[in-house]
Amino acid sequence: MALHNLTLTQISKGLEAGDFTSVEITQHFLDRIEQLDKGDNGLNSFITVTPEQALADAKAADERRAAGDASTWTGVPFAHKDIFCTDGTLTTCGSKMLGNFVPPYDATVVANMKAQGAVCLGKTNMDEFAMGSSNESSFFGPVKNPWNHETIPGGSSGGSAAAVAARLVPAATGTDTGGSIRQPSALCGLTGLKPTYGRCSRWGMIAYASSLDQAGPMARTAEDAAMMLNVMASFDEKDSTSIEQDVPDYTATLNNELAGKVIGLPKEFFPESLDGEMKQAVMNAIAEFEKLGCTVKEISLPSTDLAIPAYYVVAPAECSANLSRMDGVRFGYRCDDPKDVEDLYKRSRGEGFGDEVKRRIMIGTYALSTGFYDAYYVKAQKIRRLIKNDFVKAFEDVDFIMGPVTPTPAFKAGEKSGDPVEMYMEDKFTLSCNLAGLPGMSIPAGLINGLPVGLQIMGDYWREADMLNAAHKFQQVTDFHNAAPQGIE
Amino acid sequence: MEWEVVIGLEIHAQLATKSKIFSGSSTAFGAEPNTQASLLDLGLPGVLPVFNEQALAMAVKFGCAIDAEIGKVSVFDRKNYFYPDSPKGYQTTQLHHPIVGMGHIDITLEDGSTRRINVTRAHLEEDAGKSLHEDFHGQSGIDLNRAGTPLIEIVSEPEIRSAKEAVAYFKKMHSIVTYLGICDGDLSQGSMRCDCNVSLRPKGQEEFGTRTEIKNVNSFRFVEQAINVEIERQMDILEDGGTITQETRLFDANKMETRSMRSKEVANDYRYFPCPDLLPVVIDDEYIQTIRDSLPELPDQKKQRLMDENGLSEYDAGVLSATREMADYFEAVAKTCGDYKLAANWVMGELSAALNKNEVDIKNSPVSAAQLGAMIARIIDNTISSKGGKDVFAALWEEKGDDVDALIDSLGLKQVSDSGAIEAIVDDVIANSPKQVEQYVSAEPDKRGKMIGYFVGQVMKASKGSANPGMVNKVLKEKLDAKC
Numbered sequence: 014m015a016l017h018n019l020t021l022t023q024i025s026k027g028l029e030a031g032d033f034t035s036v037e038i039t040q041h042f043l044d045r046i047e048q049l050d051k052g053d054n055g056l057n058s059f060i061t062v063t064p065e066q067a068l069a070d071a072k073a074a075d076e077r078r079a080a081g082d083a084s085t086w087t088g089v090p091f092a093h094k095d096i097f098c099t100d101g102t103l104t105t106c107g108s109k110m111l112g113n114f115v116p117p118y119d120a121t122v123v124a125n126m127k128a129q130g131a132v133c134l135g136k137t138n139m140d141e142f143a144m145g146s147s148n149e150s151s152f153f154g155p156v157k158n159p160w161n162h163e164t165i166p167g168g169s170s171g172g173s174a175a176a177v178a179a180r181l182v183p184a185a186t187g188t189d190t191g192g193s194i195r196q197p198s199a200l201c202g203l204t205g206l207k208p209t210y211g212r213c214s215r216w217g218m219i220a221y222a223s224s225l226d227q228a229g230p231m232a233r234t235a236e237d238a239a240m241m242l243n244v245m246a247s248f249d250e251k252d253s254t255s256i257e258q259d260v261p262d263y264t265a266t267l268n269n270e271l272a273g274k275v276i277g278l279p280k281e282f283f284p285e286s287l288d289g290e291m292k293q294a295v296m297n298a299i300a301e302f303e304k305l306g307c308t309v310k311e312i313s314l315p316s317t318d319l320a321i322p323a324y325y326v327v328a329p330a331e332c333s334a335n336l337s338r339m340d341g342v343r344f345g346y347r348c349d350d351p352k353d354v355e356d357l358y359k360r361s362r363g364e365g366f367g368d369e370v371k372r373r374i375m376i377g378t379y380a381l382s383t384g385f386y387d388a389y390y391v392k393a394q395k396i397r398r399l400i401k402n403d404f405v406k407a408f409e410d411v412d413f414i415m416g417p418v419t420p421t422p423a424f425k426a427g428e429k430s431g432d433p434v435e436m437y438m439e440d441k442f443t444l445s446c447n448l449a450g451l452p453g454m455s456i457p458a459g460l461i462n463g464l465p466v467g468l469q470i471m472g473d474y475w476r477e478a479d480m481l482n483a484a485h486k487f488q489q490v491t492d493f494h495n496a497a498p499q500g501i502e
Numbered sequence: 503m504e505w506e507v508v509i510g511l512e513i514h515a516q517l518a519t520k521s522k523i524f525s526g527s528s529t530a531f532g533a534e535p536n537t538q539a540s541l542l543d544l545g546l547p548g549v550l551p552v553f554n555e556q557a558l559a560m561a562v563k564f565g566c567a568i569d570a571e572i573g574k575v576s577v578f579d580r581k582n583y584f585y586p587d588s589p590k591g592y593q594t595t596q597l598h599h600p601i602v603g604m605g606h607i608d609i610t611l612e613d614g615s616t617r618r619i620n621v622t623r624a625h626l627e628e629d630a631g632k633s634l635h636e637d638f639h640g641q642s643g644i645d646l647n648r649a650g651t652p653l654i655e656i657v658s659e660p661e662i663r664s665a666k667e668a669v670a671y672f673k674k675m676h677s678i679v680t681y682l683g684i685c686d687g688d689l690s691q692g693s694m695r696c697d698c699n700v701s702l703r704p705k706g707q708e709e710f711g712t713r714t715e716i717k718n719v720n721s722f723r724f725v726e727q728a729i730n731v732e733i734e735r736q737m738d739i740l741e742d743g744g745t746i747t748q749e750t751r752l753f754d755a756n757k758m759e760t761r762s763m764r765s766k767e768v769a770n771d772y773r774y775f776p777c778p779d780l781l782p783v784v785i786d787d788e789y790i791q792t793i794r795d796s797l798p799e800l801p802d803q804k805k806q807r808l809m810d811e812n813g814l815s816e817y818d819a820g821v822l823s824a825t826r827e828m829a830d831y832f833e834a835v836a837k838t839c840g841d842y843k844l845a846a847n848w849v850m851g852e853l854s855a856a857l858n859k860n861e862v863d864i865k866n867s868p869v870s871a872a873q874l875g876a877m878i879a880r881i882i883d884n885t886i887s888s889k890g891g892k893d894v895f896a897a898l899w900e901e902k903g904d905d906v907d908a909l910i911d912s913l914g915l916k917q918v919s920d921s922g923a924i925e926a927i928v929d930d931v932i933a934n935s936p937k938q939v940e941q942y943v944s945a946e947p948d949k950r951g952k953m954i955g956y957f958v959g960q961v962m963k964a965s966k967g968s969a970n971p972g973m974v975n976k977v978l979k980e981k982l983d984a985k986c
Contacts, residue, residue: 098548111547118541120548217548223778252550253780331778334580337591338545342644345547354642358584381582381773390775 016041017180018497021237024183025085028078035078035088039071039132042090046134046181056157058166058176060095061103062135074130086244087130092185094173095136096143097123097228098217106219107139107151107169110339110346110365120217121249122186122228129244137185138172141367142336143193143221145169146439149430150369157426158201159498160464164423167197173231174201180501184232184241188218190225191324192418192443195455198231199418199467202457202496204238204484205231209474210450211256214249220335222328223254225447234494235456235484239263242477258475266478267485272306274412274483281317282416282442282469290461295417298458298468298487302415305486312407312414316399320444321437323400326380326393327448332370333377339365372433401449408473413483415470417442418455422464442469452477456484457493465496504705505740507733508713509662511725512697513675514653515685516629517560523628523652524551524594524780531691535634535645543631543650545589550779553578557652558783559793560684561601561626564654566794567678568621570605575784576626578777583770586644587631595655597774600625601783602654607678608802609670610820619671620659629653648692654684660699660710665729669722672696673824676722677801680826687826695720700732702740711736712746716753716760728753732760804829812842821850827864831871838875841882848878852895869898876906884970890915919970921977924961927969928977931960943986954978 016038019027027033043064050056067090074088098104098116100123105111119127126133140150148156148171158166159179166175170187174197177185187194189207198205206229213228220226230241242263249255276299283292299309341347341361348360366374380389407414419439429436446453451474455467472480488494522529525542542549565572577599580592602624608616631649633642656675662668676694679685686693701713714736716728731753736746751760799807801823808819822832828849836845853874857864877898881891894909903909910916918924932939935957942953954975961974 098546104547106547114547116546116548118546118548216550219547220779251552253552254550254778330775333773334582334590334592334775337582337584338547338589340584340586340591342586343544343546343589354586378773381775382771383773386773386775 017045017183019183020234021089021091021183021232021240022234024089025240028088029083035071035074035090035132036068038088039067039090039134042134042182043067045179046176049179050176050181054162056159056175056179056181057154058138058156058172058179058181059092059135060105060107060138060151060153060172063102063133066102067132067134070130070132074132077130084129085240086126088132090132090134090182091126091241092134092137092173092176092182093123093126094139094170094186094188096139096188096219097136097186098219099123099133099136102136104136104219105153106143107141107153108366108370109152110362111219111344112152112346114345116217118217121214121247121251122245123217125244125247126186131244134182137170137176140169140171140193141370142219142332143169143188143190143226144332144369144373146192146196146436147424147426147430148172148197149426150367152367155426158423158464159501160201161423163425164464165200165426167200167419167423169193169197170205170231171197174198174203174205177201177203177231177233178498178501180497184230184237186228186241186245187231188226188228189443189447190221190227190328191447192440194229194231195418195443195453195467195469196439198455199469200423200465202465202494202498203231203233204235204454204456204488204494205229206238206242206454206477206480207446207452208242208246208477209256209452210447211254212246212258212452212475212477214247214252214255216249216251220331222331223335224331225324225328227447235481235488236264236267238454239267239481239485242481261478263478263481266482269482270306271302271483271486274307275410276302276307276309277312277407277411277414278309279312279314279317279407279414279416281314287417288421291417291419291421291466294459294461294466295415295468298491299415301487301491302483305490310411312411314400314403314407314414314445316396316403317445319396320400320448321441323393323396323448324440324444325376325437326389327397329373329377330380330390330393331377333374333381336366336370336374341365369433397448400445404445404449404451404471412476412479413470413472415468418467418469422461422466446471450474452480454480454484456487457496459493460496465493503741505702505737506705506707507663508660508701508703508710509664509668509729510660510699511658511662511668511671512699513656513672514629514695514697515656515675515679516693517557517652517654517684518686519554519556519560519652521554521556522650523554523557523626525650527650529651533647535643535647537647539631539646539649543589543646545591551594551777553780553783554652557626558601558785560652560682561624561654562785562790562793563682563684563797564624564656564679565602565605566790566797567682567800568602568605568607568624570621570624571603572785572790573599573601573603574786575599575782576601577782578626578780579774580777582773585630586642587633587646587649589631589646589649593628593630594777594780595627596625599782607671607674609667609674611670612666614816617667619661619667622657622659624654624656627653627655660701665726665733668698668729669726672725673722674801677825681798681800681829683798689720689722692720696725698725698729698732700729700736701746702733702736711740712748714746714748714760715750717750717763719753724753724755727755727758728760731758735760801829808842812836814842814846818846818850822846831864831867834871835875835878838872839878839882841878844878844882845875848874848891848895852892856895856899868901869895873898873904873906880906880910884917884919884972886910886915887917887971889967890917914966914968916968917970918965918968919973921973924965924969924973924977927961927964928957928974928981931957931964932981935960939982939985942982950982954982957982
């Protein structure tokens with residue numbers, strides 16, 4: 014098997030067995046990035062590739078292994094979404110605003126991976142400041158879906174999704190504020206997990222909406238996602254919203270039996286308007302879980318429809334303040350020849366931010382302004398509690414909640430970019446997890462018209478291990494996760 | 503028309519924590535620009551705040567000291583505005599749920615009466631950096647060393663009725679925070695700053711007039727001056743039938759005027775909302791009680807003790823307890839010499855006069871409390887006279903020596919208290935002054951007291967000032983009266 018078709022777990026074992034060195038496999042992936050990602054026909058899944066650093070890290074990892082000091086991650090290549098600050102390496106967040114920003118520090122997630130000797134190949138493309146569902150809002154150009162170059166890979170972690178789907182890296186980090194790990198994972202045929210809010214440190218992860226943002230793994234299999242979450246997750250004193258909770262070995266429970274587990278199917282996730290093929294794909298997947306001994310129960314999450322309006326108040330409100338530091342004063346883009354400080358702000362921000370970012374800053378600014386705060390922000394926070402309560406009640410009776418990740422498979426590039434509300438509807442099944450702070454994942458559930466779709470698995474707080482266990486057992490009896498875009502394998 | 507002045511003060515006090523409110527950077531003053539600014543203070547993308555618990559303890563301490571309700575759940579909010587020295591584009595502060603709720607302090611007015619002023623609230627927030635406009639050729643420099651220094655903003659009720667009361671209130675707050683040790687109180691370095699809200703209303707009217715806010719007044723004297731010139735300005739406008747514009751003003755001490763900070767002020771909408779990076783601060787009764795139990799003696803308590811236990815007058819006790827520095831100095835002197843009254847006389851007399859005359863702050867006094875105490879002890883044990891004490895004090899002030907006893911020796915101030923030696927001199931003086939003795943003997947008994955002065959002078963002269971005046975008096979009286 015070609016090296017790039019190996020899963021993360023297989024690469025880890027291959028390095029351990031001495032089948033290849035880290036330098037060899039790192040070079041192999043770097044070559045693929047060079048061939049498949051660049052140029053007009055390339056995927057454009059990377060904003061920055063760091064071959065020299067990667068090869069130096071790979072060499073160091075090989076030495077570490079030779080010295081008998083290797084962990085499962087030592088020498089294993091991967092990529093970071095360009096939202097994570099990397100000491101000494103350009104970190105743009107997909108924006109012109111940070112087009113020159115080289116952080117002087119590592120995000121905690123980055124430091125965790127580094128400490129294990131993992132080899133980062135570069136920084137993946139993303140919607141600007143993680144705002145978008147199609148990766149079309151990146152200043153560095155749209156990313157192509159490896160399954161069909163005319164379609165979008167999803168967003169905002171679209172670069173990570175495309176890169177993993179095209180086997181340019183075996184796995185990549187992502188972040189999920191309203192679906193930004195799960196939706197691109199679904200549209201590119203990956204296994205992606207958004208953990209419980211507070212599981213992964215947000216230190217060094219450039220904030221979009223602080224109360225919703227959460228980092229997580231994007232990989233091909235549940236087993237790989239477990240291996241990755243083992244390292245990404247940590248309690249971090251530098252993040253006040255990080256929660257002091259032991260990190261279990263997520264790989265240890267992957268093979269637990271699922272018999273007796275109860276799956277809740279919220280009727281709100283299967284509306285009349287849901288695409289028939291999508292519904293069929295999801296129900297087929299659920300049938301596999303039934304074969305594994307799970308029982309299925311219809312449930313209701315009555316506040317589901319309120320998730321989009323609540324999210325599009327809370328997230329823009331937070332982002333309107335979070336992005337204020339991008340002012341052209343201390344770092345990042347600064348306009349030419351500002352005539353005074355007012356001009357410096359207006360033009361730096363006017364020229365540095367793209368349309369979608371400006372739109373959300375304006376929505377958020379409006380929602381927080383005097384006279385509207387109660388009607389929008391306070392009301393949205395109340396809805397958030399309702400949504401959370403729906404889930405808390407539901408999880409009294411079920412172990413997992415399942416449904417579609419997206420309403421449809423990947424749509425064509427440009428199809429929705431002119432209609433923000435149409436684009437926001439893309440997130441209708443993923444937002445409620447973030448609003449409730451719950452873990453959610455997407456696993457491949459087959460193809461519709463040659464394009465992958467995902468099954469969403471939601472669990473109760475801190476039940477990532479159970480979710481990964483369910484996903485892994487599913488992947489033991491199904492083949493969806495092994496499908497590859499044409500020409501990739 | 504008769505006008506009533508309505509004043510409310512907002513005092514910002516920098517908390518004396520070692521590190522900043524949300525980052526580990528040092529809060530020390532005076533470092534090279536931007537050397538005490540961490541990733542967080544620079545507001546770099548991706549950084550997150552972590553609340554410094556030392557700031558919490560200090561704020562709770564303050565709340566206990568002014569007998570306030572303590573917020574068991576306090577919440578940090580973001581106050582959004584753009585300014586170059588505000589690195590994040592928002593200030594982290596507390597709007598709806600401050601750490602300290604309604605409390606009060608008592609101020610003493612010049613006529614000795616006291617007034618209670620209620621404190622609406624006090625909340626925690628972060629200080630901004632500084633813009634430096636010199637030396638950059640048409641540009642501004644930004645120094646973020648101060649950014650993130652913890653502040654408590656103490657907001658009074660609009661119950662202050664004159665500039666003098668405002669100063670008394672500000673001084674009392676200064677005294678409380680310095681007694682508590684939660685603020686160094688150094689106004690010249692900006693450790694405490696005051697915003698003064700001033701308005702006028704016709705006497706007897708319930709409704710408040712339109713107020714102006716004088717920003718960042720940083721000395722007691724300026725508070726008084728700024729408020730007074732603002733009162734005058736408003737009164738002139740109102741008397742002429744004009745209206746006051748609600749605005750922010752700055753005090754110019756050189757021109758003795760306040761002036762509008764921005765000519766075309768558009769009301770800034772700060773768009774406050776709870777900071778999602780920080781959890782609500784939750785404290786319990788036990789935490790509050792532990793802090794309450796550890797409160798030091800406060801100015802009012804110290805004043806009462808100095809009166810009740812140490813026998814000082816209300817006036818003296820008030821002066822000596824008014825500031826932490828004065829109180830610490832005085833108590834050290836009093837404990838060293840063992841006599842509170844005498845210590846009070848020296849500190850309020852000789853020392854205060856010298857400090858005032860030379861415009862020296864008590865913390866920089868060339869005469870230390872230990873030295874002054876030791877010197878007073880030598881008066882008490884009759885080693886030197888009060889007059890000798892003044893000579894020792896002058897020598898200490900001029901830094902002619904450190905050691906009180908060595909100075910007494912070198913200045914030859916040790917007084918003779920040996921009764922035999924004094925008797926010998928007295929006998930000599932009496933023998934050499936037959937005329938005066940004659941006059942003394944023949945005088946009416948009630949006139950004799952005055953006449954003894956001559957003999958005392960002679961004895962002191964003969965002893966070169968070293969005889970203990972009390973003993974001289976006593977011996978002289980005995981011997982002269984024996985002749986009557």
